[in-house]
Amino acid sequence: MTFDTGARLKAEREARKLSQRQLAALAGVTAAMISMIEQNRTSPSIGTLKKILSGLNMPLSAFFAEDEPAATKWHFTHEEFREITPPGGSADPKISFLRVGHTTDSALLVLYEHYKPGADTGPDLYSHESEEAGVVVEGQIELTVGTETRLLKTGDGYHFNSRQPHRFRNPGPGDCVIVSGCTPPTF
Incomplete structure (x- = not known):
């Protein structure tokens, strides 16, 4: 579909x-x-x-959510993660966002994020009414929060107020996978 x-x-x-x-x-x-x-x-x-x-x-997650029954299931296989990446790849087909779990009555959004080499959330920093944290589980990601940019590698993490303008970019050479959380789920 x-x-x-x-x-x-x-x-x-x-x-x-x-x-x-x-x-x-x-x-x-x-x-x-x-x-x-x-x-x-x-x-x-x-x-x-x-x-x-x-x-x-x-929020972005609600925009891509389909009608869901009440959240009674608490475990999910990777195949059950829901794609919430804007079609066309968020203008960058090298990025994939998969939501873990339900959006129904949840104060937390958990994402499995995949960035191919060269992937970029866009030249403009974006912000949203939330707080987010994540851990790089594979590869590396260049994360800009406000005016500060850091290169995070496998095992590194982040935690910041998402009201601060931010941007994610994979400088390569390999894929980057991040598991992140956002509360409230405004992404």
């Missing part, structure tokens, strides 16, 4: 009775950008999609 980012964005915008221009003003992007995404003529970067969803007061 293919996720239709444009149709979902349009449905969420219309459910809130917003025009494309109104949403653009709330999100700090152009109405043309909203239009192009809704027509699936472009795939937004993670930062751009998060800006747009902030205008809808909606």
Whole structure:
């Protein structure tokens, strides 16, 4: 099943009775950008999609969530992780975000993140109303938080207030895998 980012964005915008221009003003992007995404003529970067969803007061995980039953299951195989990567690869097909568990009634979002060499969450730093932490379980990642950039390697971790603008980039040469958590689940 293919996720239709444009149709979902349009449905969420219309459910809130917003025009494309109104949403653009709330999100700090152009109405043309909203239009192009809704027509699936472009795939937004993670930062751009998060800006747009902030205008809808909606976390990224909820945008990609399908209707789920109440969370009664507590264990999950890797195959049961739910893809929440924006289709088109968040404008970077080298990035994959898999959600562990349910979004229903949860105050915590756990992600299995995969960054191929050269993967980048975008040239613009992004932020969200949350706190996040993670551990690099394979490879290395360049993490920028505010004005500070660090190269984290296997076994290294991070913990910061996600309201601070941040960005993830894999300088290579190999893949990077991170297991992270975010609370509340606003990503």
